[in-house]
Amino acid sequence: MKKILLVEDDISLRENMEELLDLSGFSVCAVANGRAAIAMAKKEMPDLILCDIMMPEMDGYAVLEHLSASPKTCKIPFVFVSAKTERHDVRKGMDLGADDYLTKPFEEEELLNTIHSRLNKAEALNNAFSDWRTTNVKNYEIRTLHQLKNFFDDHGELLSFKKEESIYKEGDHSNKIYLILKGSVKCYKLDEQGKELITSVYATDEFLGFTSLMDYVPYQEFAVALEDVELAGISKPQLKTILEENQHVSLEVLEVMVESIAEIKKQLLQMAYSSVRKRTAYTLLQFARAMGNKMGKPLKIARSDLAGAAGVATESLIRTLSDFKQEGLIAVENRNIIILDPETLQHIG
Numbered sequence: 001m002k003k004i005l006l007v008e009d010d011i012s013l014r015e016n017m018e019e020l021l022d023l024s025g026f027s028v029c030a031v032a033n034g035r036a037a038i039a040m041a042k043k044e045m046p047d048l049i050l051c052d053i054m055m056p057e058m059d060g061y062a063v064l065e066h067l068s069a070s071p072k073t074c075k076i077p078f079v080f081v082s083a084k085t086e087r088h089d090v091r092k093g094m095d096l097g098a099d100d101y102l103t104k105p106f107e108e109e110e111l112l113n114t115i116h117s118r119l120n121k122a123e124a125l126n127n128a129f130s131d132w133r134t135t136n137v138k139n140y141e142i143r144t145l146h147q148l149k150n151f152f153d154d155h156g157e158l159l160s161f162k163k164e165e166s167i168y169k170e171g172d173h174s175n176k177i178y179l180i181l182k183g184s185v186k187c188y189k190l191d192e193q194g195k196e197l198i199t200s201v202y203a204t205d206e207f208l209g210f211t212s213l214m215d216y217v218p219y220q221e222f223a224v225a226l227e228d229v230e231l232a233g234i235s236k237p238q239l240k241t242i243l244e245e246n247q248h249v250s251l252e253v254l255e256v257m258v259e260s261i262a263e264i265k266k267q268l269l270q271m272a273y274s275s276v277r278k279r280t281a282y283t284l285l286q287f288a289r290a291m292g293n294k295m296g297k298p299l300k301i302a303r304s305d306l307a308g309a310a311g312v313a314t315e316s317l318i319r320t321l322s323d324f325k326q327e328g329l330i331a332v333e334n335r336n337i338i339i340l341d342p343e344t345l346q347h348i349g
Contacts, residue, residue, distance in 0.1 A: 002119060005046035006030040007037040007063065008081070009055045013104075017050070020108055026115075034058025038066050041073050048118055050102075053082040053093070061096060068097050068173065069217060077118040081106075097173050142242055145252040149205065151242070152179035156232030167223040167231070168209070174219045176233040178208040183229030184290040186305060187221045198309035200264055201226070203290040209233075210257060213240050226291060226301065271311035280320040281345040283310040284330070288339055298336035 004026045008014040014030055021028045029044050031037050035057050041049060049067075053060035060080055067073040080093045083104040090101045099118050102111065142148050156179065161167055167185060168174075185208055188198045199221055202208050211217040213236055243250040267286075270279050286309065287301050303321075307314040321337070324330045329345055331338040339345065 001025065001027045002047040003027045003029065003044060004115070005037065005041055005044065005049045005051075007032075007034065007049065007051040007055070007060070009033060009052060017111070020111070021115075024112055034060065034063040037063050041067055041076065042070070045073070046076060047122070048077045048079065048115060050079050050081050050115075053080055053084055053089070061092065064093075064096050064098060075122075077122045079114060079118060081111075142249055143246055145249060145256070148242065148249055148253070149179055152232040152234060153181065156234045159231045159233060161225040161229045161231070163225055163227050165225050165229075167225060167229070168219050170220060170222050171218045174209060174211040174217055174236070176209060176235055177239050178231040178233045180204050180206050180208055181230040181232055184226040184287075184292075185223055185229060186226050186309075187223050188308060189221050196304070196308045197311070198305065200260070200267075201286055201290040201309065204292060207253075207256060210260075213243070226287075226305070267309070275349070276310075276312050276316050276320055277323070278348050279310040279312055280306070280317055280324070281329075281348040284337065284339060285342060285345055288342070298333060298338055300336050303335075 002025075004021055006014060006017055006021065006028055008017065008030070009032050011032075014032065018028050018030045029040050029046060031040050033055050037049070037051060038058075040046075051060045051063055060082065064078055064080075067076065067078065077099045078097070079100040079102060080098050081102045081104065082089070082093075084090075085103045090103075093101050099121075100114055102114050142151055157176070158181075159178075161183075167178075170189065180202055182204055184204065185202045186198055187200045187202070187208075188196045191197055208223065208231070209219070211219060243253065267282075270282050274282070283306050284299070287306065288299055291299065291301070303314055303318060307317040310317060312320075321330065321332070324345075325332055329339075329341045331340055
């Protein structure tokens with residue numbers, strides 16, 4: 001017998017829905033507010049949740065966000081049942097990760113059809129993942145980081161993004177981990193004035209999108225293509241299964257993440273203590289590496305991106321680039337930068 005968690009603060013409606021579901025062969029847990037819903041969901045682990053939006057103490061949006069962030073409850077199908085019928089309300093619910101949105105008033109048949117549809121889809125997804133684990137993980141030899149990257153390429157979802165196109169936004173659900181097959185990506189946060197602060201730049205053959213493998217923690221920053229980009233993405237459960245199967249691969253992935261953190265720390269130290277010249281030189285070399293740039297090849301990058309990564313004002317960066325040009329360290333053609341002397345840039349104090 002499938003178990004349904006019903007979250008509805010209207011007593012009459014809650015009792016009517018509870019009776020309908022009970023007569024339809026479901027086991028029903030009913031609560032009147034969002035906080036009680038979270039506690040009940042973790043205790044009972046229902047097969048599906050029907051949730052109102054406008055409720056005391058905690059609204060339905062907050063309930064969904066809380067349950068989606070927990071590995072224990074994130075996979076439970078979640079259906080909003082609400083009198084809020086405006087398009088932006090429905091869109092907000094779906095953007096937060098709801099599986100369906102049912103507007104009040106509704107017919108009994110409409111409610112039951114929605115429940116059966118979501119339960120059937122959840123069961124199909126579980127079966128598909130079970131089959132994937134058996135065929136793809138067990139039969140695909142993954143013992144090194146190189147083999148893991150080949151797995152992304154062979155079995156991942158292939159995605160393409162044009163230059164300056166958004167890959168994901170801060171607050172989006174982090175359901176996938178990506179491998180960059182082609183191109184480069186910048187990640188950034190926004191300060192209180194809406195200014196971009198670039199946190200990292202990722203190159204071809206690097207991983208993108210790590211937040212947590214245990215929880216569905218939302219992305220903590222924005223990711224945008226610096227040039228045309230191709231990605232291969234696999235779900236967190238898939239990657240987690242692979243890492244559980246092989247300790248050596250887990251250690252290699254951990255080493256990659258440690259190196260990434262070390263690089264970010266280095267960038268922060270540069271921004272905090274280094275001169276504008278040193279920060280600008282470091283950032284030029286950082287972008288050149290990420291974009292596969294070789295000496296003499298034009299580096300097509302916006303001055304604002306360079307300034308955001310270096311942590312300097314755009315005007316200061318432009319003056320420094322002018323100095324580098326006069327010193328013969330770089331050349332500028334049609335606003336594209338050509339690095340002429342990477343060795344000297346590397347050792348600028």
